[in-house]
Amino acid sequence: MYAPPVQRLITELSRLPGVGGRTAQRLAFHLLRVDAEQALALADAIREVKERIGLCEVCFNLADGPRCRICLDERRDPELICVVEEPSDVISIERTHEFRGRYHVLGGALSPIDGVDPEHLKIAELYDRVQDGSVREVVVATNPTTTGEATALHIAEGLRRVNPEISVTRLASGLPVGADLEYADELTLGRALAGRRAV
Numbered sequence: 001m002y003a004p005p006v007q008r009l010i011t012e013l014s015r016l017p018g019v020g021g022r023t024a025q026r027l028a029f030h031l032l033r034v035d036a037e038q039a040l041a042l043a044d045a046i047r048e049v050k051e052r053i054g055l056c057e058v059c060f061n062l063a064d065g066p067r068c069r070i071c072l073d074e075r076r077d078p079e080l081i082c083v084v085e086e087p088s089d090v091i092s093i094e095r096t097h098e099f100r101g102r103y104h105v106l107g108g109a110l111s112p113i114d115g116v117d118p119e120h121l122k123i124a125e126l127y128d129r130v131q132d133g134s135v136r137e138v139v140v141a142t143n144p145t146t147t148g149e150a151t152a153l154h155i156a157e158g159l160r161r162v163n164p165e166i167s168v169t170r171l172a173s174g175l176p177v178g179a180d181l182e183y184a185d186e187l188t189l190g191r192a193l194a195g196r197r198a199v
């Protein structure tokens with residue numbers, strides 16, 4: 001029905017989360033309609049993030065160098081680590097202004113049915129970070145979903161094995177159950193963080 005280049009664009013757009021066939025088609029026709037400069041600015045922005053943004057070597061947050069801005073910030077408490085599933089969760093927690101520690105981004109949640117096992121996440125790297133006893137508390141801020149809760153339990157047990165001295169806490173209840181952290185408003189997430197308890 002479409003010329004192959006147009007079909008290719010629609011196919012690529014429809015791979016984006018939340019974009020169905022209809023929306024992909026609408027976006028493709030929008031890009032065909034706007035001038036070349038505007039359409040290519042999108043292509044350039046995509047190329048630039050893929051070339052310049054990688055993962056922080058310490059916490060696996062997004063970084064435009066070997067380390068992310070938070071790991072490079074000397075004012076952030078190195079004895080306090082907040083564990084999250086995705087880099088977008090770091091943004092959600094930063095927006096609350098309630099957290100002054102560092103992060104550890106797992107890269108997902110445990111889900112054996114989907115083939116996501118501990119070795120697919122940055123769990124061993126977390127244990128390495130706390131092994132020397134320099135970390136006082138680990139706040140496990142995985143999503144309040146089935147997989148997020150299972151991941152939190154797994155990590156809490158593992159951390160206790162690696163370093164029994166460490167305090168492991170979980171966000172307080174009040175977050176919408178079954179939803180991802182990014183859907184929680186700042187006030188609710190801030191309160192959940194301030195009211196965190198030991199697990």
Ligand SMILES: [Zn+2]
Nearest residue numbers: 056059068071
């Ligand atoms: Zn980092």
